[in-house]
Amino acid sequence: MDENRPYMVYLPPTYETGENTYPVIYLLDGDIHRFKGFVGVLESLSTGTLESQVQEAIVIAIPNTNRSRDLTPSSLREWKFKGRVLETFKQTGNAKQFAKFLKKELIPAVDTKYRTSQRRVLVGESFGGLFAAYTLIESPSVFTDYLIIDPTSLWDNDYLNLSLNAGNRDKKFNSRVYFAFANNSHLGDIGLTNYKWGSTFASSVIDNNDAISQQQYFENETHGTVAFLAWYNGLKTLIPTTE
Amino acid sequence: MDENRPYMVYLPPTYETGENTYPVIYLLDGDIHRFKGFVGVLESLSTGTLESQVQEAIVIAIPNTNRSRDLTPSSLREWKFKGRVLETFKQTGNAKQFAKFLKKELIPAVDTKYRTSQRRVLVGESFGGLFAAYTLIESPSVFTDYLIIDPTSLWDNDYLNLSLNAGNRDKKFNSRVYFAFANNSHLGDIGLTNYKWGSTFASSVIDNNDAISQQQYFENETHGTVAFLAWYNGLKTLIPTTE
Numbered sequence: 001m002d003e004n005r006p007y008m009v010y011l012p013p014t015y016e017t018g019e020n021t022y023p024v025i026y027l028l029d030g031d032i033h034r035f036k037g038f039v040g041v042l043e044s045l046s047t048g049t050l051e052s053q054v055q056e057a058i059v060i061a062i063p064n065t066n067r068s069r070d071l072t073p074s075s076l077r078e079w080k081f082k083g084r085v086l087e088t089f090k091q092t093g094n095a096k097q098f099a100k101f102l103k104k105e106l107i108p109a110v111d112t113k114y115r116t117s118q119r120r121v122l123v124g125e126s127f128g129g130l131f132a133a134y135t136l137i138e139s140p141s142v143f144t145d146y147l148i149i150d151p152t153s154l155w156d157n158d159y160l161n162l163s164l165n166a167g168n169r170d171k172k173f174n175s176r177v178y179f180a181f182a183n184n185s186h187l188g189d190i191g192l193t194n195y196k197w198g199s200t201f202a203s204s205v206i207d208n209n210d211a212i213s214q215q216q217y218f219e220n221e222t223h224g225t226v227a228f229l230a231w232y233n234g235l236k237t238l239i240p241t242t243e
Numbered sequence: 244m245d246e247n248r249p250y251m252v253y254l255p256p257t258y259e260t261g262e263n264t265y266p267v268i269y270l271l272d273g274d275i276h277r278f279k280g281f282v283g284v285l286e287s288l289s290t291g292t293l294e295s296q297v298q299e300a301i302v303i304a305i306p307n308t309n310r311s312r313d314l315t316p317s318s319l320r321e322w323k324f325k326g327r328v329l330e331t332f333k334q335t336g337n338a339k340q341f342a343k344f345l346k347k348e349l350i351p352a353v354d355t356k357y358r359t360s361q362r363r364v365l366v367g368e369s370f371g372g373l374f375a376a377y378t379l380i381e382s383p384s385v386f387t388d389y390l391i392i393d394p395t396s397l398w399d400n401d402y403l404n405l406s407l408n409a410g411n412r413d414k415k416f417n418s419r420v421y422f423a424f425a426n427n428s429h430l431g432d433i434g435l436t437n438y439k440w441g442s443t444f445a446s447s448v449i450d451n452n453d454a455i456s457q458q459q460y461f462e463n464e465t466h467g468t469v470a471f472l473a474w475y476n477g478l479k480t481l482i483p484t485t486e
Binding site: 013031033034036037038039040041043044045047048049050051053224225227228229232 | 256274281282283284287291293294296470471475
């Protein structure tokens, strides 16, 4: 990436005293607050606090340096929807490079430094969800599990479905995937279409998937609030202790 | 209490750099995992991670030294329900003394050491919920808010309702109270009765309350798993930023 990329690490309660290996969860948009929030969910669910419903895991939180650059899969100066400019950006379209950084640099570094299993979960929300979905299409085997939260399906005029239908129509998936969608109908056409396109993409993935996968719609949560219940339900779906 | 009582402290993100005072949340059964889990919910909800829906707050987690002694309001060696012994204990019935410790020692110590507001939230689950309900009946003004999670309403043959109906029938409440109940129907009569008695108690409190109060039933959660959604919904109900 031609830059320093710091990251934060959470080690599970039994890490220090045991010799087990652990799944690794990569958390996008990994600022300190999101990191502590996510770790709180994981720590509760993986200990006696909530009956050890999910596996203990390592968390690697990756803060942004240039969000729109790293998390978007195509280059757009102006992001438009039905002729209307939603947002303008200095840099976009670097997802391929960021995915390569994860695969070739960060994951090997983490695997060398910590006792990791082969299980890798990618957690992304909004643009992070767009990036996770892009990675699922283009390099699904980099991660074994995908927790995709209200992805920006509106990106580049239905980028995700177009991409899937273009080069990957007959693609068979074999990754565990959990999609969470929020109720953004207060945003009108933008919110409704983002859900429609996202849900269509999710259905295509789920219908062609040999692994456990599902999508869930949260009527009472919006784009900015859905993450928490998505983490809670997503972790229980993807890495239960019962598997 | 004639013993050392350690506690853990969480200070909110803006504490170090500002001069504000903050509500204080007292978390019962406050072991390290529950503490980290609860703090994760609070940190997410009180920062931009989830749109700052709830107020920032200080958390004081109180680990147990003798759980059945401190959290139960009456002395029972054998805890029975319909003639059947549910559990036997070495010590019970010390809730009055524990409440006094909170009021006379812990709360003043915290108020001296940290920048606290007058807002105090007590969070208790199971026996901790029983204790919180007991405190609400006997010394409601020690806390301004009560987050009561699947309380052990089965204690001492409907202790809570009997106590409310005996000395406190016409009691008017003026504390914010949020009750969460789990679906424990898999436990048969025990689970169903615990909910029935708990819900009856909650209704009495809510019907005679001048402050915002509510109860919520979680169909898909059990006694051991309901805490998380209770924290999430309870904090949004009790200390929203919109008030």
